[in-house]
Amino acid sequence: MRKLLVAxxxxxxxxxxxxxxxxxxxxxxxxxxxxxxxxxxxxDAQGVTTVTFWHGMTGQNxxxxxxxxxxxxxxxxxxxxxxxxxxxxxxxxxxxxxxxxQQKSTPSLVQVYDIxxxxxIDSRQTVSAQAFADKDGYSLDDLEPGIRNYYTVGxxxxxMPFNSSMPLLYLNADAFKAAGxxxxxxxxxxxxxxxxxxxxxxxDAGGQTTQYGFGAAIYGWFVEELLAESGTxxxxxxxxxxxxxxxxxxDSAKGAAAVQWWADLVKGGYAVNTGRTTADAQxxxxxxxxxxxxxxxxxxxxxxxxxxxxxxTAPYPKIDATDPGGPAIGGASLWVDGPGHSAAExxxxxxxxxxxxxxxxxxxxxxxxxxxxxxxxxxDDPKDKAWLAKYPQFQTAIDELHAAKPSPANAGCLLGxxxxxxxxxxxxxxxxxxxxxxAQQALADAAREIxxxxxxxxxxxx
Amino acid sequence: xxxxxxxxxPAEKVLAWVYLLPSLAxxxxxxxxxxxxxxxLSAHGNDLFGAPTRFVGLDHYTALFGSAEFYRTxxxxxxxxxxxxxxxxxxxxxxxxLLEGRLRGVRVLRSAFALPFAFSVASAAVVFGVFYNPxxxxxxxxxxHLRLGPAAWLTDPHHALVSVALATVWLNLxxxxxxxxxxxxxxxxxxxxxxxxxxxxxxxxxxxxxVPLLGPHLFFLVVVSTINALQSFxxxxxxxxxxxxxxxxxxxxxxxxxxxxxxxxxxGAASARAVVLLVVVLACTAVQFGVLERKVxxx
Numbered sequence: 001m002r003k004l005l006v007a008x009x010x011x012x013x014x015x016x017x018x019x020x021x022x023x024x025x026x027x028x029x030x031x032x033x034x035x036x037x038x039x040x041x042x043x044d045a046q047g048v049t050t051v052t053f054w055h056g057m058t059g060q061n062x063x064x065x066x067x068x069x070x071x072x073x074x075x076x077x078x079x080x081x082x083x084x085x086x087x088x089x090x091x092x093x094x095x096x097x098x099x100x101x102q103q104k105s106t107p108s109l110v111q112v113y114d115i116x117x118x119x120x121i122d123s124r125q126t127v128s129a130q131a132f133a134d135k136d137g138y139s140l141d142d143l144e145p146g147i148r149n150y151y152t153v154g155x156x157x158x159x160m161p162f163n164s165s166m167p168l169l170y171l172n173a174d175a176f177k178a179a180g181x182x183x184x185x186x187x188x189x190x191x192x193x194x195x196x197x198x199x200x201x202x203x204d205a206g207g208q209t210t211q212y213g214f215g216a217a218i219y220g221w222f223v224e225e226l227l228a229e230s231g232t233x234x235x236x237x238x239x240x241x242x243x244x245x246x247x248x249x250x251d252s253a254k255g256a257a258a259v260q261w262w263a264d265l266v267k268g269g270y271a272v273n274t275g276r277t278t279a280d281a282q283x284x285x286x287x288x289x290x291x292x293x294x295x296x297x298x299x300x301x302x303x304x305x306x307x308x309x310x311x312x313t314a315p316y317p318k319i320d321a322t323d324p325g326g327p328a329i330g331g332a333s334l335w336v337d338g339p340g341h342s343a344a345e346x347x348x349x350x351x352x353x354x355x356x357x358x359x360x361x362x363x364x365x366x367x368x369x370x371x372x373x374x375x376x377x378x379x380d381d382p383k384d385k386a387w388l389a390k391y392p393q394f395q396t397a398i399d400e401l402h403a404a405k406p407s408p409a410n411a412g413c414l415l416g417x418x419x420x421x422x423x424x425x426x427x428x429x430x431x432x433x434x435x436x437x438x439a440q441q442a443l444a445d446a447a448r449e450i451x452x453x454x455x456x457x458x459x460x461x462x
Numbered sequence: 463x464x465x466x467x468x469x470x471x472p473a474e475k476v477l478a479w480v481y482l483l484p485s486l487a488x489x490x491x492x493x494x495x496x497x498x499x500x501x502x503l504s505a506h507g508n509d510l511f512g513a514p515t516r517f518v519g520l521d522h523y524t525a526l527f528g529s530a531e532f533y534r535t536x537x538x539x540x541x542x543x544x545x546x547x548x549x550x551x552x553x554x555x556x557x558x559x560l561l562e563g564r565l566r567g568v569r570v571l572r573s574a575f576a577l578p579f580a581f582s583v584a585s586a587a588v589v590f591g592v593f594y595n596p597x598x599x600x601x602x603x604x605x606x607h608l609r610l611g612p613a614a615w616l617t618d619p620h621h622a623l624v625s626v627a628l629a630t631v632w633l634n635l636x637x638x639x640x641x642x643x644x645x646x647x648x649x650x651x652x653x654x655x656x657x658x659x660x661x662x663x664x665x666x667x668x669x670x671x672x673v674p675l676l677g678p679h680l681f682f683l684v685v686v687s688t689i690n691a692l693q694s695f696x697x698x699x700x701x702x703x704x705x706x707x708x709x710x711x712x713x714x715x716x717x718x719x720x721x722x723x724x725x726x727x728x729x730g731a732a733s734a735r736a737v738v739l740l741v742v743v744l745a746c747t748a749v750q751f752g753v754l755e756r757k758v759x760x761x
Contacts, residue, residue: 094725098511116725122510208606215597218706272597275617276705284597416510419725430706434619453726460510 186314215290326404554638579636
């Protein structure tokens with residue numbers, strides 16, 4: 001029986017290898033074990049199969065996650081036990097995961113942020129979600145296409161999306177009305193935000209600014225999203241989707257326009273620069289010090305609770321009016337580890353992944369945390385509908401994602417050193433704001449400085 | 463100093479080593495091995511997971527000394543040491559001298575100034591982060607009341623290092639005040655009494671008696687503060703993460719940046735920096751002992 005299984009798996013692999021495009025070989029070599037174990041593996045297992053699950057969720061997100069874990073463990077009592085382990089920030093999770101690979105003690109399941117996707121593929125430690133789905137004939141069609149697009153590499157879903165978010169433009173509707181602007185007709189481009197920011201900037205009698213028109217954290221993700229909206233690539237090879245990306249290309253005219261726009265708003269006194277800490281920019285918006293803010297869907301609940309004004313949302317802006325639009329998603333996905341884990345354990349991890357992706361759980365997750373549901377049927381759940389009635393601002397995000405036409409630009413860039421590339425953009429924004437360089441120069445320098453890291457990464461994964 | 467007898471019986475020597483063994487074992491395990499490992503890693507290239515894969519000799523060092531960024535980091539580190547050690551030690555000295563005055567409630571003040579010692583770096587940095595917040599921070603609130611406009615405490619590359627240093631000085635002040643207060647307490651009252659009888663008061667007493675007799679304590683603080691400053695990490699990581707535009711990227715932060723930050727695991731390059739840091743700390747301490755200690759008067 002076992003031999004037969006292996007033979008089928010090998011045959012299946014050979015078939016996919018033949019049928020896929022040439023690019024797939026460079027993009028999808030993620031399956032370490034050469035296939036996924038079937039449902040039989042878990043049925044044959046003796047006793048309780050333990051799934052260690054590393055994640056980076058804190059606060060309310062962790063509470064909701066743990067309740068979902070409890071529900072799963074209840075339903076699989078005596079068969080599967082998922083043990084969630086908090087490992088710190090997403091960066092910490094990756095750092096610890098790397099150490100665990102060295103020590104051959106990886107967790108059964110790990111939550112990794114979007115920009116760690118290329119690294120996880122190259123680690124060759126994981127079994128793709130596609131392999132499990134194919135094995136079971138499990139349909140992945142209920143996944144939100146825009147989200148599935150991000151985690152699909154070489155035509156295969158490499159990991160199971162779990163917590164997804166999208167960027168939005170947040171507005172202080174009261175400030176808009178006070179400035180004679182209509183929050184129902186929000187600015188759509190960077191230029192329009194700039195115009196509105198000038199009108200929204202309020203000074204007191206002594207010339208001190210009491211309200212800035214705009215404020216956002218210096219967070220590279222916001223630039224990534226602006227480029228995605230404008231249909232511009234972040235790294236070469238079709239954002240690393242056609243083949244392994246060899247360099248970043250964010251020093252384009254669009255990239256420079258976005259960064260220069262940001263710096264000019266700060267220098268003109270229309271935007272407050274709160275630095276890289278996202279919490280500081282959020283505090284500025286909540287306190288009414290910045291009338292417009294770029295942030296993820298995840299902060300909506302916090303904003304509406306803390307703000308003493310009406311919070312409105314608008315689609316994430318385009319760089320130019322003629323841009324195609326459509327953001328990339330952010331957040332994290334779940335990866336099942338292969339090497340060093342029994343077939344039953346891998347299988348149990350997949351069962352848990354599937355469970356988390358089902359409409360009921362995604363509705364609970366969405367309404368409990370504000371993350372975007374990865375399963376589109378979750379939006380039909382009565383609980384979800386009630387939540388949406390309470391937070392109508394979230395509809396903007398749904399419309400935004402559903403209107404987006406999947407493209408390489410809004411699939412997002414796959415790059416092994418993506419976190420460092422993001423940091424390079426953040427430094428470029430800082431340099432442009434401080435005036436030490438033009439946006440074009442700062443981005444070009446950042447691209448040049450990241451190149452050795454890209455080369456060294458690519459050469460180390462072959 | 464009496465020299466130990468050079469010819470102790472062999473049994474005694476063995477016994478001495480036996481007694482030393484536990485602490486030697488701890489040293490070897492927690493200092494010796496990591497040190498060896500740092501040198502080892504600094505001469506090796508890494509795979510994706512940070513595991514050493516190939517011997518590269520001095521490649522990491524040549525790359526390091528060939529990059530302009532590294533010299534900027536060294537300069538930032540030196541500035542940070544100056545900006546924290548000098549005000550930290552001098553500030554504590556001034557406070558302690560002022561507290562020498564026979565004022566009411568001076569004990570309360572002394573405890574108050576020593577209080578920062580009780581704060582952890584992390585909690586102090588978080589509190590300073592709240593103070594420094596450009597939009598909602600206390601400091602900018604005060605400035606705008608004074609019609610001085612908001613300052614970019616941590617978001618302007620020209621101010622950030624000073625702001626981080628300010629938080630560090632506050633943090634170190636407590637310990638420095640404690641050490642110097644103890645020093646002042648240990649100055650024999652007969653010396654100060656005699657000086658007072660000779661007509662010395664206030665400034666003269668401080669300049670000619672108190673400060674010279676505090677020499678050993680001041681020297682100790684300078685050495686320890688320098689080492690502390692060279693190894694400061696928490697406040698930089700929490701307040702600025704080395705930014706903006708690398709303005710607060712010191713040697714220690716650079717080690718972290720290469721080894722762990724942003725998904726990086728370049729342990730080779732990070733270890734090379736750690737070795738440089740070790741050399742810098744050793745050099746600073748050696749110079750301080752060589753130059754400053756000569757001027758210290760041990761009573």
